[in-house]
Amino acid sequence: MPGPLRVLGDGDGFPPIAAALDEPNGLLAVGGELTPERLLSAYAHGIFPWYDDDTGPVLWWSPDPRAVLGPGELHISKSLRKRLRRKEYRLSMDTRFTEVLAACAEPRSDPKDTAGTWITPEMCTAYTQLHQRGFAHSVEAWYQDTLVGGLYGVSLGRMFFGESMFSRRNDASKVALVGLAAQLEAWEFTLIDCQMLNPHLERLGVYEIPRSEFADRLDTNARAETRLGPWQFDVELP
Secondary structure (H helix, E strand, O other): OOOOOOEOOOOOOOOHHOOOOOOOEEEEEOOOOHHHHHHHOOOOOOOEEEEOOOOOOOEOOOOOOEEEEEOOOOOHHHHHHHHHOOOOOOEEEEHHHHHHHHHHHHOOOOOOOOOOOOOOOHHHHHHHHHHOOEEEEEEEEEEEOOEEEEEEEEEEEOOOEEEEEOOOOOOOHHHHHHHHHHHHHHHHOOEEEEOOOOOHHHHOOOOOOOOHHHHHHHHOOOOOOOOOOOOOOOOOOO
């Protein structure tokens, strides 16, 4: 049952995800230090961090329902398939993590699009430390020798928790996601967490499941060994 919003001290654990607020959907707790250890604990329990702005405390979320995608369930449109056949972009993994993170944090050209503005310097530091420990990963899309798109997220067990993506050329981030999904499927990953559904993700095949079902998937996932980085592609794009 939802309860009062929990304010975390630096050493406090997270409350049960069932205690998250109904409105705003999924807000569970506020505050506490943003460390690699806390981030790993958060993802293991179905929780992710978000900021309203770069001056306030970190907010911890576990929405109901949860947006997810099976690695083999990605919807590839006809136009995207044509772009893949042209091999317009070259993909790599874990070669430019900090650059991908910085690009995802940049303000979008559309002032109504606040994606990226929540990626604060504190978050960049924490996720970079996770990357150095082998848990956080990036996918880079290159046009010739220029980084034009990508995404990053966290891997635990056989689940990948997507965080953010960016694109500087048409479909560059989508191609990065296609590559990631293909590789995760080859590695027998079971689920990609996409956090909250939006029209863009829905067009890619992302769908919602109840938070309770997501928690069950996490319990099963806890028994799987984590594939630590750095990662490299060993599959062909679809």
